[in-house]
Amino acid sequence: MSLLKVSNLVSYIGLFTILHGVDMEIKQGEAVAILGRNGAGKTTFLRSVMGLVKTRSGSMVFDGNPLVGKPPHKVSRMGIGYCPEDYGVFDHLTIEENLNLAVHKKNAATAERMDYILDLFPDLKKAHKRNAHTLSGGQRQMLSVGRSLVNDPKIILIDEPSKGLAPVVIEKMALALKEISKKSTILLVEQNFHMATIVTDRYYIIDEGRTVHTGMMKDLENDKELQQQHLGL
Amino acid sequence: MGGEKIMKNYISGLSTIEKIEKLLLLAVFVVLVVVPHVSGTATITMVSRIMIFAVYAMAYDILRGYIGVIHLGFALFIGGGAYFVGIMISQFGVSLPVLLMAVVGTAIYSAIWALIVGRISGKSGLLATAMITMAFAEIMRSLMTVWRTVTQGEDGLTFRVPSPFDNRMFMFYASLAFMILMAFVLYKFTKSPTGRVWQAVRENEQRAIFLGYDTNRARTIALLVASIVGGLAGVMFGLLNRFVNTDLLGMQMTYNAMLYSLLGGSGTLFGAILGSGVVVLFQNLLLDLRGVHFIFERWLLFFGGLYIVVVMFMPRGIMGFYYDWKEKMAYKKRVKDGEKV
Amino acid sequence: MANILTLLFNGISEGALYFLMAASLSVILGLMGVVNFAHGTLFLWGAYVFRMVFIFTGSFILGIIAAAAAGFVLGIIFEKAFISRVYGNIGAQIMITLGLQIVFTELVRVFWGPTALVVARPEFLEGVSHIALGDIGTVIISHYRLFLIIVGVLIAIGGHLLLTKTRVGMTIRAGVQNSEMVGALGININLYFTLVFAVGGALAGFGGALFAPLSGSINPDSGNMFQLMAFIVVVVGGMGSFMGSALGSLFMAVMVALIGWTLPDISLVAPVALMALILIFKPQGLFRWAVKK
Numbered sequence: 131m132s133l134l135k136v137s138n139l140v141s142y143i144g145l146f147t148i149l150h151g152v153d154m155e156i157k158q159g160e161a162v163a164i165l166g167r168n169g170a171g172k173t174t175f176l177r178s179v180m181g182l183v184k185t186r187s188g189s190m191v192f193d194g195n196p197l198v199g200k201p202p203h204k205v206s207r208m209g210i211g212y213c214p215e216d217y218g219v220f221d222h223l224t225i226e227e228n229l230n231l232a233v234h235k236k237n238a239a240t241a242e243r244m245d246y247i248l249d250l251f252p253d254l255k256k257a258h259k260r261n262a263h264t265l266s267g268g269q270r271q272m273l274s275v276g277r278s279l280v281n282d283p284k285i286i287l288i289d290e291p292s293k294g295l296a297p298v299v300i301e302k303m304a305l306a307l308k309e310i311s312k313k314s315t316i317l318l319v320e321q322n323f324h325m326a327t328i329v330t331d332r333y334y335i336i337d338e339g340r341t342v343h344t345g346m347m348k349d350l351e352n353d354k355e356l357q358q359q360h361l362g363l
Numbered sequence: 364m365g366g367e368k369i370m371k372n373y374i375s376g377l378s379t380i381e382k383i384e385k386l387l388l389l390a391v392f393v394v395l396v397v398v399p400h401v402s403g404t405a406t407i408t409m410v411s412r413i414m415i416f417a418v419y420a421m422a423y424d425i426l427r428g429y430i431g432v433i434h435l436g437f438a439l440f441i442g443g444g445a446y447f448v449g450i451m452i453s454q455f456g457v458s459l460p461v462l463l464m465a466v467v468g469t470a471i472y473s474a475i476w477a478l479i480v481g482r483i484s485g486k487s488g489l490l491a492t493a494m495i496t497m498a499f500a501e502i503m504r505s506l507m508t509v510w511r512t513v514t515q516g517e518d519g520l521t522f523r524v525p526s527p528f529d530n531r532m533f534m535f536y537a538s539l540a541f542m543i544l545m546a547f548v549l550y551k552f553t554k555s556p557t558g559r560v561w562q563a564v565r566e567n568e569q570r571a572i573f574l575g576y577d578t579n580r581a582r583t584i585a586l587l588v589a590s591i592v593g594g595l596a597g598v599m600f601g602l603l604n605r606f607v608n609t610d611l612l613g614m615q616m617t618y619n620a621m622l623y624s625l626l627g628g629s630g631t632l633f634g635a636i637l638g639s640g641v642v643v644l645f646q647n648l649l650l651d652l653r654g655v656h657f658i659f660e661r662w663l664l665f666f667g668g669l670y671i672v673v674v675m676f677m678p679r680g681i682m683g684f685y686y687d688w689k690e691k692m693a694y695k696k697r698v699k700d701g702e703k704v
Numbered sequence: 705m706a707n708i709l710t711l712l713f714n715g716i717s718e719g720a721l722y723f724l725m726a727a728s729l730s731v732i733l734g735l736m737g738v739v740n741f742a743h744g745t746l747f748l749w750g751a752y753v754f755r756m757v758f759i760f761t762g763s764f765i766l767g768i769i770a771a772a773a774a775g776f777v778l779g780i781i782f783e784k785a786f787i788s789r790v791y792g793n794i795g796a797q798i799m800i801t802l803g804l805q806i807v808f809t810e811l812v813r814v815f816w817g818p819t820a821l822v823v824a825r826p827e828f829l830e831g832v833s834h835i836a837l838g839d840i841g842t843v844i845i846s847h848y849r850l851f852l853i854i855v856g857v858l859i860a861i862g863g864h865l866l867l868t869k870t871r872v873g874m875t876i877r878a879g880v881q882n883s884e885m886v887g888a889l890g891i892n893i894n895l896y897f898t899l900v901f902a903v904g905g906a907l908a909g910f911g912g913a914l915f916a917p918l919s920g921s922i923n924p925d926s927g928n929m930f931q932l933m934a935f936i937v938v939v940v941g942g943m944g945s946f947m948g949s950a951l952g953s954l955f956m957a958v959m960v961a962l963i964g965w966t967l968p969d970i971s972l973v974a975p976v977a978l979m980a981l982i983l984i985f986k987p988q989g990l991f992r993w994a995v996k997k
Contacts, residue, residue: 491943493739498980
């Protein structure tokens with residue numbers, strides 16, 4: 131059974147239609163990449179899932195429930211974690227506060243969950259009480275990803291975690307995401323092909339607001355022609 | 364000899380709706396030309412006022428409707444122009460050269476405010492501009508209140524105007540000519556390359572900058588044009604009323620410009636003329652109803668209500684409605700023609 | 705010298721009223737990106753409701769509570785019925801709050817009449833104390849003004865603690881930076897929008913209630929001056945900053961008092977000119993650091 135099923139999704143911002151028909155199906159436990167050129171609509175797609183962008187038509191079903199028209203906070207509470215492109219970290223809150231803010235319902239598992247996150251990103255453990263504006267770009271990304279995990283979501287949506295990071299940090303982040311993918315379903319928007327190959331098994335390519343191709347990551351890795359055609363690599 | 368033929372071709376080239384539009388416009392013009400000969404002084408003055416307010420509101424529309432600046436001190440211009448006329452005449456005598464000096468003074472005064480506001484809106488954005496412009500009008504008002512020796516403070520300044528502006532009939536035609544001239548000038552501006560940049564800025568300033576437009580310059584030009592035209596409307600208003608007080612610099616005058624242009628149709632320029640006419644007539648109607656119930660004395664209650672209704676439910680105003688309807692008609696016609704073929 | 709001290713004291717007590725207006729205006733601006741041009745109207749309603757209840761019950765405290773409640777309820781109505789429908793459209797927001805200002809100011813005229821009404825001070829806060837300071841002279845301390853300063857300080861401390869020490873405050877501070885992300889974390893940010901607007905309305909109404917006995921008379925234009933001063937304070941203190949507006953209020957109060965003493969004719973021109981200069985040269989405000997811990 132699919133966890134997230136999107137059919138013929140059309141989304142718009144103001145007067146502009148950005149997505150013209152996205153189809154996608156993600157199963158429990160998968161790690162899936164969304165690839166495509168700049169401005170193809172990848173970010174808008176994640177924002178549509180979160181309810182941050184308005185949907186004109188099409189359907190999105192998550193875990194058996196419709197998503198279209200739900201406000202962001204309800205989408206989040208259905209079990210969807212989200213890391214936006216600009217990290218969405220709150221500068222004037224400490225790391226601890228950033229993580230606590232995301233907790234939906236404090237229970238016995240919460241503390242355990244926090245430990246898991248801090249073990250995953252030792253950098254955050256060290257700077258626990260510091261204000262987030264003192265963090266580096268990589269650390270912000272870690273905080274963003276860590277924060278998306280606090281409620282043990284059924285899926286996490288991550289928007290370009292490699293953006294603006296140094297190669298070493300990207301490597302570190304990729305390994306962390308690989309680790310997370312053992313426990314959680316991941317939907318990853320990525321420009322950095324290397325990172326996508328490490329983290330994900332399957333991919334969709336979005337171009338001009340439509341899903342144009344899907345397949346296994348392994349096959350894409352070996353198919354230079356396909357890479358050229360869709361990714362301009 | 365060819366003139367008649369060209370005219371015929373021109374008319375047959377128009378669609379039915381366009382023909383009606385042109386006829387209506389002609390009818391309005393004829394009515395306006397005839398009005399002063401068939402009606403009393405009160406009506407002549409009211410229609411003159413509508414036409415001057417229309418210019419004031421069109422100037423406002425350049426800011427709100429075209430470049431997207433929200434100027435909450437627009438009363439600076441209608442009040443400033445009127446005060447220039449009043450002060451100059453009462454200080455230097457009732458003559459045409461003095462009036463000319465008042466016009467020049469108003470233009471300079473308006474331009475200075477435009478440059479200051481341009482500087483601030485370029486730096487601090489829409490909200491800060493709205494807040495500071497409101498404060499600017501308020502300080503002008505308080506200055507005019509305090510400068511009692513010259514302005515008579517809150518009592519207001521009564522003055523005479525030089526011939527031929529002291530003639531109601533002349534003033535009416537002058538206002539009509541003023542409105543047509545300013546409508547033409549502003550229309551030319553909106554259709555110029557600068558006017559196109561204005562709309563690009565309103566739609567998306569970041570993108571306009573990205574496309575290489577100097578958006579600050581475009582905004583300053585818009586502010587200059589709107590402020591000076593607004594100031595000239597103030598001069599005309601002063602000549603019409605032969606009286607000016609601090610109310611002309613108050614928030615209510617700015618609200619008037621906003622409501623006229625908004626109701627008529629933001630970003631349609633000529634909508635402001637329509638808005639000015641509708642609101643002033645509506646106001647007169649309510650004032651006549653005062654005897655029926657005391658609530659009608661509270662004109663502002665209706666004014667504010669109308670305002671909220673327009674913002675929430677018809678953001679494109681009357682002209683916007685009309686344009687949408689016209690579009691729909693044209694579409695239907697195309698569909699119908701398509702079916703026949 | 706003693707005269708100046710008295711003058712400063714009086715000025716600062718009015719600064720407490722600026723603060724009540726400016727702090728709520730600033731937090732609303734920070735969180736929702738809305739400048740509430742109807743804020744002075746909430747202040748006005750607070751003043752009139754206070755007067756009505758004060759006269760009816762004879763209780764100063766009940767009058768103040770009623771005024772704050774009126775501001776709270778009007779805040780909810782403004783946000784829910786009008787402003788929330790045009791979030792993201794700055795032009796429409798400005799227009800709509802202006803429309804509300806016109807209508808609700810006019811309603812005050814309908815209900816209470818267009819002329820000024822007299823308001824008495826509560827007995828227990830009436831009177832003045834003369835404090836002799838040796839060579840400096842005697843400073844005159846009005847009890848009611850002292851009360852205003854104490855209330856202002858308490859609200860500043862309380863608000864600061866609320867914003868820094870509680871989960872609600874944490875959410876608001878997060879929302880000031882990125883309200884969309886707060887929503888995406890599973891928090892109903894719209895609820896916070898309404899809440900902040902309502903509490904802001906209550907503070908404005910509260911300010912109006914405190915103003916009425918201070919001035920001794922109220923009229924339908926009473927809110928305008930305070931709204932304008934609140935705008936200036938918000939710009940001086942840094943838009944969206946709570947403590948910034950506290951420091952900004954103090955700063956403006958002192959400045960207005962000193963200018964009013966030396967050059968009374970330009971007592972409004974100078975603050976507005978300062979606002980213009982700040983917007984041109986330092987748009988982030990003079991006290992923006994206050995918000996960053």
